[in-house]
Amino acid sequence: MLAIPLLYQDDELLIVNKPAGIAMHDSDAVGNQGIVTLLKHQCGIPQLHLCHRLDTGTSGCLCLAKDARTAALVGEAFASRTVSKFYLALSADKPKKKQGSIIGDMKNRRGGQFMLLKEKYNPAVTQFFSYSAKPGIRGFIVKPYTGKTHQIRVALKSVGAAIIGDSLYGGKPADRLHLHAWSLTLPMPHNPISVTAPILDGEFFVDEQIRSWVTSLAEPTTFPWPSVAPHLLIR
Numbered sequence: 705m706l707a708i709p710l711l712y713q714d715d716e717l718l719i720v721n722k723p724a725g726i727a728m729h730d731s732d733a734v735g736n737q738g739i740v741t742l743l744k745h746q747c748g749i750p751q752l753h754l755c756h757r758l759d760t761g762t763s764g765c766l767c768l769a770k771d772a773r774t775a776a777l778v779g780e781a782f783a784s785r786t787v788s789k790f791y792l793a794l795s796a797d798k799p800k801k802k803q804g805s806i807i808g809d810m811k812n813r814r815g816g817q818f819m820l821l822k823e824k825y826n827p828a829v830t831q832f833f834s835y836s837a838k839p840g841i842r843g844f845i846v847k848p849y850t851g852k853t854h855q856i857r858v859a860l861k862s863v864g865a866a867i868i869g870d871s872l873y874g875g876k877p878a879d880r881l882h883l884h885a886w887s888l889t890l891p892m893p894h895n896p897i898s899v900t901a902p903i904l905d906g907e908f909f910v911d912e913q914i915r916s917w918v919t920s921l922a923e924p925t926t927f928p929w930p931s932v933a934p935h936l937l938i939r
Contacts, residue, residue: 764885790924
C-alpha cells in the first residue's frame with residue numbers, strides 16, 4: 705500500500721493522516737495490519753502508542769506517541785477536554801436543524817450500533833454547523849467535546865442526517881464512510897501543535913463542487929461555537 709501521510713513528527717509525537725479503511729490494531733482473523741504496525745514499519749519506530757482512536761472507516765488526524773510518558777500526557781489532555789478536534793462529514797439527508805448541540809447518553813445496541821438517549825448522566829456532547837456543499841449533499845463541520853464510540857455518526861443520525869457511506873446507521877451508499885478528522889490542536893507544554901489533514905479520497909469528498917466547498921471554509925476555531933455547560937463535561 706502507499707505510504708501513510710505524515711502531518712507532524714518530533715522526538716515524542718507522530719501525527720498522521722490516517723486513510724479510511726485501516727483499523728487501529730492488527731486483525732488476526734483476516735490478517736490485516738493496523739495503523740500502529742504499519743507506521744512502525746514505515747517510519748522505523750520500535751514503539752508507538754495510540755493517544756486516541758478513530759473508527760476504521762474514518763480518515764484524518766491521528767496522534768501517536770513514541771513513548772509511554774508522552775502517551776499518558778497526551779491521553780490526559782484528551783480526557784480533560786483541552787484538545788481541539790474538528791471533523792468534516794457529508795450527508796445526503798437534510799438535518800432537522802442546520803446547527804446546534806446534540807447532547808445525550810449513548811447506549812449500546814445489538815449489531816454494533818449505538819443510540820442516543822435523552823438522559824444526560826454521562827453524555828456525549830457534539831456541536832455542528834451544516835451547509836449546502838452541493839445540490840442534494842449537506843456538509844457538516846463537527847466539534848465533539850467528548851470521545852464516545854460512534855459519537856459523531858450517532859449524533860448526525862439523531863438529527864436525521866446519517867453520514868454518506870455509513871451502512872450501519874442508514875447513510876447513502878458510497879465507497880467509504882464520509883467522515884474525516886479534519887483538524888487537531890494539542891496543548892503541549894512548550895508549544896501547541898496544530899495540524900490539518902487534507903481529504904485524500906471518497907467518491908463524494910473528491911467531487912469538484914464539494915472540494916470547492918471544503919476549500920472555502922474558514923478555520924474551524926473561528927466558527928461561533930456555543931459554550932458548553934461545565935457539568936456536562938466533568939465526568
